[in-house]
Amino acid sequence: MKNDKNIFTDEYNSKSTELSGSDEEQEKLYDSDIKIDEKYYDVNKPDRKIIKGKIIHDKDKKRNKK
Amino acid sequence: MIKIKKEIKSRVFQGDIFKNVEYIEYAKEESGIIEVSKIIFPFVIVLTQDCDLEWDYKYRWSRTTYGNQDKWLLSTLVAPLYNAEHMFEGSQLSKLNMNMSPLGRNSSTLKNNKNPRYHYLEFSDEIPIVISIIDFKHYFSVNNLYLKKIIRSNFVCRVSELYREDISQRFASFLSRIGLPNY
Numbered sequence: 399m400k401n402d403k404n405i406f407t408d409e410y411n412s413k414s415t416e417l418s419g420s421d422e423e424q425e426k427l428y429d430s431d432i433k434i435d436e437k438y439y440d441v442n443k444p445d446r447k448i449i450k451g452k453i454i455h456d457k458d459k460k461r462n463k464k
Numbered sequence: 465m466i467k468i469k470k471e472i473k474s475r476v477f478q479g480d481i482f483k484n485v486e487y488i489e490y491a492k493e494e495s496g497i498i499e500v501s502k503i504i505f506p507f508v509i510v511l512t513q514d515c516d517l518e519w520d521y522k523y524r525w526s527r528t529t530y531g532n533q534d535k536w537l538l539s540t541l542v543a544p545l546y547n548a549e550h551m552f553e554g555s556q557l558s559k560l561n562m563n564m565s566p567l568g569r570n571s572s573t574l575k576n577n578k579n580p581r582y583h584y585l586e587f588s589d590e591i592p593i594v595i596s597i598i599d600f601k602h603y604f605s606v607n608n609l610y611l612k613k614i615i616r617s618n619f620v621c622r623v624s625e626l627y628r629e630d631i632s633q634r635f636a637s638f639l640s641r642i643g644l645p646n647y
Contacts, residue, residue, distance in 0.1 A: 442506045442547040442594065445559045446489075449500045453493065 465586045467624040475521040476540060476611050478514035479628030481593070481620045483507055485542065485611075487604050503560065507545040507593060509623065510611075511603065511635055512537065520608060539605035543635070545585065545596040567597070580638050583631055591621050598631065600638040 485508045489501040510517070519535035522528070550556035554566035573579050574597075583598040623631065 443550060443556060443559050444503050444505045444544060446501065446503050449502070451498055453496050453498055 465588060466627040468587065468591055469622040469624055470590075471622075472615065472619050474615070475525075476510055476517050476608075476615065477622055478510050478512060478517060478632065479623035479625070480510045481507055481545065481623065482510075482542075482611070482614065482618045483620050484618055485606060485614075487606070505544045506547075507596065507620065508542040508606075509545060509598065509631065511541040511543055511632060513632075514628075524608075537608055540608055540611055541603060542606050543598050543600065543603040545593065545598060548584070548595040548597050551582075551597050551599075577630075577634065580634070580641070583634055585623075587621075593620065598635075600635050603635075 483506060485505050487503045487505060489503060491498065491500045493499075516535075516537055517540070520537040523530050523533060523535040546556040550558075551564070551567045552569045554564040557564055567574055567582070571579075574582055575584050577584055581600055583600065585596045585598065587593045587595070622628075
């Protein structure tokens with residue numbers, strides 16, 4: 399059945415979303431990502447951020463260009 | 465101590481832990497000014513069933529054409545990981561102006577995961593996360609595309625199957641608990 403295809407087939411793995419490079423390179427990439435960072439120990443509370451901005455309509459953009 | 469995996473995959477798995485995940489509280493527009501309020505959670509764990517995540521990924525990203533979007537998910541369920549030290553003080557949400565009840569630092573009930581509301585997690589030294597606790601009262605959904613977009617930059621590690629199933633089962637049990645009235 400079509401839907402039973404194993405997701406780890408070559409076709410699946412050949413997607414551009416897949417990590418590229420050898421296992422070793424991928425491991426290196428990962429290791430660099432998880433390097434212990436002291437800041438994790440200090441900053442570990444959820445925080446709120448509020449962003450405000452003006453909506454620019456297409457007609458305003460056109461007017462500004464002129 | 466829980467067992468973890470470190471390898472990054474192209475899709476999101478149940479038990480994945482991500483750092484700096486944003487939760488949109490609200491977005492409003494008034495007189496041409498748009499305001500978005502978001503909470504940034506330092507760490508979250510993915511709770512959505514893994515088979516659902518797998519099918520969602522296959523339907524969206526594999527080259528096979530399925531003809532419909534039947535297996536697409538609208539969002540992925542995650543729960544925040546709080547620093548245990550902050551929870552012992554009840555200060556884990558202080559930046560959100562919320563005071564919480566402090567948990568007993570030496571509570572064996574908590575550490576052995578006998579308190580249904582909480583899940584205690586201790587990581588090995590190779591993972592840059594302090595001892596953390598999941599509060600099963602806190603969970604939210606994250607957009608799937610957003611989560612996929614941040615895999616490379618924000619993925620930290622993946623809780624291995626046995627431990628993630630424990631979390632999943634305890635979460636489901638807590639969520640489906642029946643509150644009986646006191647007579």
